[in-house]
Each structure stands twice: as C-alpha cells, then as structure tokens.
Amino acid sequence: MVKVGVVGVGAVGAATVLSLIERGGMCREIVLVDLDSRRAAGVAADMRYATPLAPTVEVRAGGYDDLAGAAVVIITAGLNEKSGGATDRSDPEGRRRLIGANAEIYAGIVPRVVAAAPEAVLMVVTDPPDPLAVLTRRLAGHDRVFSTGTLIDSLRFRVHLADRLKVRPRDVQAMVVGEHGTSEVLLWSSASAGGTPVLDLLARCGEPVDLIRREIEDDIRFANITIIEGTGASQYGIGVVSALLVEAVLRDERAVLPVAAYYPPYETTLSLVSVLGAGGVQQMFEPAMSEDERAGLERSVVALREAAERALAVLPDGA
C-alpha cells in the first residue's frame, strides 16, 4: 500500500493533498502531520469527504509514527513569505529571510520523519527550499532528498512567454535554473516555441525585446509576492507541482524537470536539469547556457552556498 506523508498542512500542504487526490491512483494512503493537530485533523476530514469521488485513497491525520512505511514525505511546514516578513520586492534576500526560522523548524522535524520513515524520499517545499534541502540531506544522512526548486518558476516563465506570444503555455519550452529565489536564472537563450527561439518570436511583437524581457523577469521573480498580496499564500500552483513530482517518484517516471538536488560539482543544492524517478533525483546535468546565463548561475551558486551555511548553522556542531 503506497503511503505519502505531508508534514505541514497549511495553505501549501492542503493544496498539495487536494492535487494528490485529484491526480488519483498514485498512492493509497495520505497521512497529514502538523504541529497544529486540530488543523491536520480538520483538513483530513474535509478531504476525506471528497474521496468517494476519487480513485481509492485514504486521507488521515496522524503523528510522526504514522509516517512509517511512507514512500515519499513532503515537507511544507514553516513560515511563508507573509508570516516571515519576506514580501519586500527590493530586498535581494527574498525568501532567504526565512532561513533562520525555518531551519530551526526543520531541525525539529526531519529527524522525526527519518526515524519513522527511513526509506522515504524527502521532498522539501518550505522556503527557501534549496538551502533547507541541504540541511535535510545532512539531517537525514542520505541522498533521497530534493526540493521543488525552480519548476514553479519555469512554469511561470512559460505562462508569461505564452501571454506575449499569444499561444498556449503547454507549447512553450522554457526553463529557470539555480535558486528558487531572487538569484534564479531565466534561460532565454534556449526558450522556444515550435522549435523556434522565443527571442526571435518576441522580436516580431513590435515592442523592444529588452523591455519585454525585463517585464517578464520581474513578473516571475516576484510572482510569489504578487500572489501573496492577493491571497496571503502562494499555494495552488505549488500544490499541483508537488503532486506531479510525487507522481514522478512513485512511478519511476525519469521525468526531466528543473528541480533541485545536491550537485557535487557545485557542492550545493540547486536546480539544473534533473531526472526524477524512484529514489528521487537520479541524474543532473547542466543545460546549454549563454555566457551571461552561466555567469548568473555562478552568482546563484554563491548565494545558495552562503544560504546553505546559514541553514546548517542550526545544527549543534554548526556544520
């Protein structure tokens, strides 16, 4: 019986569970764990009433022990940008503002998850996900750890490009790599639609391409803040993304996606092109990049390494 655990059942956790149920059939049991056990019980009860209409799945609230045997545990617990005061567009730190508080929370959660479910793949969603995945990997003592990384940013990139090109987003190929955060790198040089570079297609739009690029970059970099200003939490897009990633692991899909895992050449966790399947990220490689994009990636690596050090500082030995 395939079990999936969700630790942290706030806005993102609940949206993820709903997407897992709606995608259907990939797991038999979903266990919800939250510091606020009444909230976990309430969300589980609410979702359960939808399950007669879904492929067979059981949703229940539980404690860490109930994660025993889980194939994947999704961790969304912690402060979000609003509760953690990270909604200032001019702040270069962005989501990294949440490191201190959320690393403390992870130091409490991850050992309990690993004790209950030593074989589980751990998926980090909490912000900032990449440094927290470094901490999680260290606490877990294994490599079956990845973060949702820049997949959500890549989808946002595709949506905004599609708007400008007046085509459907599904037919636009575009990727963001590096940090899920302010130093992320949009790969304009390889973005395409119908096998044609988007930069060539945008040049036909009648507006200066540099202006379009700046506007799209801002839309993506600050999409989380725009959403939070409206709803208090970015949740639905990431919920769909999280369910899709769990599915890729459970079905050993070997899906090629920009999600983040530890990449030895850069000695940190970042999003490149990752192959996701059984056990988590099975391979990573660097996509083709222009010189500017490569320089941007190197800056992102520096920011991520420094952020990871700050996350690891919560450990007793500081490393």
Ligand SMILES: NC(=O)c1ccc[n+]([C@@H]2O[C@H](COP(=O)([O-])OP(=O)(O)OC[C@H]3O[C@@H](n4cnc5c(N)ncnc54)[C@H](O)[C@@H]3O)[C@@H](O)[C@H]2O)c1
């Ligand atoms: N990776 C991404 O792309 C992405 C996208 C959106 C949001 N996020 C992040 O996801 C996280 C959750 O966001 P949200 O909007 O759901 O927040 P939220 O405040 O709605 O929910 C957080 C939940 O975590 C629980 N929690 C806190 N400490 C805990 C602990 N020690 N043990 C167990 N549960 C604990 C809280 O009780 C709450 O239910 C935030 O860090 C947010 O920034 C990431």
